[in-house]
Amino acid sequence: xxxxxxxxxxxxxxxxxxxxGVLDALRAHDPDTLVVECxxxxxxxxxxxWVVESDPTADIVRCRTCTRTLWTVxxxxxxxxxxxxxxxxxxxx
Amino acid sequence: xxxxxxxxxxxxxxxxxTPHARVLTLDVPAWPGNAPGQHxxxxxxxxxxxxxxxxxxxASWGPGTAVELAxxxxxxxxxxPYLVRDAQPGDMVEVKGPLGAYFVWDAADTAPxxxxxxxxxxxxxxxxxxxxxxxxxxxxxxxxxxxxxxxDAMYRAEIEAxxxxxxxxxxxxxxxxxxxxxxxxxxxTPARVxxxxxxPERRPLTFACGPTSFVEAVASxxxxxxxxxxxxxxxxxxxx
Numbered sequence: 055x056x057x058x059x060x061x062x063x064x065x066x067x068x069x070x071x072x073x074x075g076v077l078d079a080l081r082a083h084d085p086d087t088l089v090v091e092c093x094x095x096x097x098x099x100x101x102x103x104w105v106v107e108s109d110p111t112a113d114i115v116r117c118r119t120c121t122r123t124l125w126t127v128x129x130x131x132x133x134x135x136x137x138x139x140x141x142x143x144x145x146x147x
Numbered sequence: 148x149x150x151x152x153x154x155x156x157x158x159x160x161x162x163x164x165t166p167h168a169r170v171l172t173l174d175v176p177a178w179p180g181n182a183p184g185q186h187x188x189x190x191x192x193x194x195x196x197x198x199x200x201x202x203x204x205x206a207s208w209g210p211g212t213a214v215e216l217a218x219x220x221x222x223x224x225x226x227x228p229y230l231v232r233d234a235q236p237g238d239m240v241e242v243k244g245p246l247g248a249y250f251v252w253d254a255a256d257t258a259p260x261x262x263x264x265x266x267x268x269x270x271x272x273x274x275x276x277x278x279x280x281x282x283x284x285x286x287x288x289x290x291x292x293x294x295x296x297x298x299d300a301m302y303r304a305e306i307e308a309x310x311x312x313x314x315x316x317x318x319x320x321x322x323x324x325x326x327x328x329x330x331x332x333x334x335x336t337p338a339r340v341x342x343x344x345x346x347p348e349r350r351p352l353t354f355a356c357g358p359t360s361f362v363e364a365v366a367s368x369x370x371x372x373x374x375x376x377x378x379x380x381x382x383x384x385x386x387x
């Protein structure tokens with residue numbers, strides 16, 4: 055390994071292709087085990103534990119602590135759109 | 148193992164388990180097997196192309212392409228009336244799964260397990276109890292099963308047999324008990340939950356499944372009694 059490669063790398067501007075590998079870590083887990091953090095009150099817990107209000111076209115994921123809407127999952131046939139509220143994060147368990 | 152997309156499935160057997168619920172066995176050639184507690188989605192397609200999907204817990208576990216569901220009829224439902232009243236061996240449906248990793252029992256875990264079921268919430272818990280029994284797990288298992296009346300208990304004979312063999316079983320009857328039953332009839336109270344479940348100091352892993360209000364009440368009672376919320380796993384299926 056060269057000296058150059060051992061030093062911390064400076065930020066580089068690349069594109070989303072570079073994220074396929076790192077985001078695969080999320081895909082490797084069943085979605086219900088991913089840890090979701092509420093941008094409102096900061097509660098963090100597996101997706102399986104959040105409140106979901108469901109109707110034939112949408113699922114609204116709400117914080118069990120402060121009731122804030124975290125995600126809206128819109129369904130149209132096989133198409134799925136995920137809207138994520140500001141400040142809400144998702145991480146591997 | 149995971150699959151993606153909808154898998155063709157053939158219904159191979161249907162058996163009534165209560166006056167309003169049936170056990171259905173599906174053959175899913177592409178099924179990769181499933182862990183105890185997982186669920187799947189079922190999709191029905193009408194002749195005019197209209198499609199309806201619902202999630203159902205899986206009563207079976209392990210390898211193989213035979214998948215067992217137990218479905219309780221939801222009045223005015225879109226999918227369950229077909230599965231409980233009309234579906235016959237030879238009928239085709241589509242399934243997606245197995246799904247979920249949160250509400251799953253790890254058979255290698257030897258910690259005490261508390262199962263708490265309300266009505267048809269018994270299905271994923273039965274998969275865990277079956278796995279525990281067949282594998283000869285040393286994890287101590289207790290089951291608390293709440294039903295309206297004796298006739299409403301799904302898999303009653305099998306659960307009684309498991310209760311004699313590999314788990315401690317407590318019935319709760321909310322409206323009517325069997326003749327000669329000495330217990331109290333009525334909804335679960337925090338005191339009855341505490342009486343029939345592992346004490347918090349045993350650090351059990353609890354799985355509670357049933358209607359949302361039932362699961363909320365059970366989980367609240369356990370946490371108030373001192374159980375670690377992170378070890379109280381819940382699965383709510385709406386309704387009352």
